[in-house]
Amino acid sequence: MLLAIDVGNTRIKSAVFEHNTLLELFVFEHKEVIEKINFILKQYPKIATLVVSSVGNLDKNTFDYFKERVKVYPISRESDFPFQNLYSSPETLGIDRMVLASAATLQFPNQNRLIIDAGTCVTYDFVNQNDQYLGGAISPGIRMRYEALHHFTAKLPLLGCSNPENFIGNTTQESIHSGVVNGITLEIDGFIEQYKAQYAKFIIILTGGDAEFLAKRLKNTIFANSNFLLEGLNQTFQYNQK
Structure with a gap:
């Protein structure tokens, strides 16, 4: 059993795999990483490997915390790829x-x-x-587009993502x-x-x-x-x- 961990720019996504079958998906914030992975390992004690890739600002030694319990395998440019x-x-x-x-x-x-x-x-x-x-x-x-319109203008509001009612917007x-x-x-x-x-x-x-x-x-x-x-x-x- 394997836990795949994707450290993104804004959050962390992880999934438990049994061979090629995804058993459960988890999404959490960077600051929750130790707590959440501990929880997942307790829920799935058969997990033997953490496979990690990271593009986010997370201390590269964070996953060393789990090395006594599971094998930690970071995917890096030194890994083998099929292309x-x-x-x-x-x-x-x-x-x-x-x-x-x-x-x-x-x-x-x-x-x-x-x-x-x-x-x-x-x-x-x-x-x-x-x-x-x-x-x-x-x-x-x-999200970056919404934030850019707000942060780089004086009066445009910061909005959440929503389907437009019409191609021609009749309000700001x-x-x-x-x-x-x-x-x-x-x-x-x-x-x-x-x-x-x-x-x-x-x-x-x-x-x-x-x-x-x-x-x-x-x-x-x-x-x-x-x-x-x-x-x-x-x-x-x-x-x-x-």
């Missing part, structure tokens, strides 16, 4: 993007894959049918919702169209905290899985064991 990394600056490629590319390569063999992770940022990552990672793009996520609040939600939706569809112009066929995987919210708004056919990164951690660990 050839053609990124021009591989030392700057986020571990989260590498794990997503790994999951796409292992789950969807012998085809082109576009992975879109809609979280704090929206990341686009492309792995071709020859298992070569080519790169992608990074843009602000939904509705205009913000329209700009943010329609803007990010049109961006994602636009990126997909650019890939379509270059690649005749590819699978689109949408993941991240905002995946479910965005999935029903996109015009393109996608495979939506908000837990794709956690599955990737589990699969990348298994790949390294083999």
Whole structure:
């Protein structure tokens, strides 16, 4: 039994796996990490391994606390991945993007894959049918767009995410919702169209905290899985064991 832990920019997601079956999902704040993992280990005493990837600001020694009870396996650039990394600056490629590319390569063999992770940022990552990672793009996520409109203006309010009632917003609040939600939706569809112009066929995987919210708004056919990164951690660990 394995506990996969994804330390993100804003929160931590983790999942308990029995082989390839996800048994339970947990989401918590950075400050709760010791307490929550202790709780999970008590609930699932058969957990033998913690598999960790981190892009957040969490002390890298935090998980040493658990080394006497379980094996701690951090996924890093030194880990083995099932793709050839053609990124021009591989030392700057986020571990989260590498794990997503790994999951796409292992789950969807012998085809082109576009992975879109809609979280704090929206990341686009492309792995071709020859298992070569080519790169992608990074843009602000939904929450970041709302916060930017508030923090970099004098009077615009800070709003929570909401579906706009109309494409043409007739109040300031509705205009913000329209700009943010329609803007990010049109961006994602636009990126997909650019890939379509270059690649005749590819699978689109949408993941991240905002995946479910965005999935029903996109015009393109996608495979939506908000837990794709956690599955990737589990699969990348298994790949390294083999």
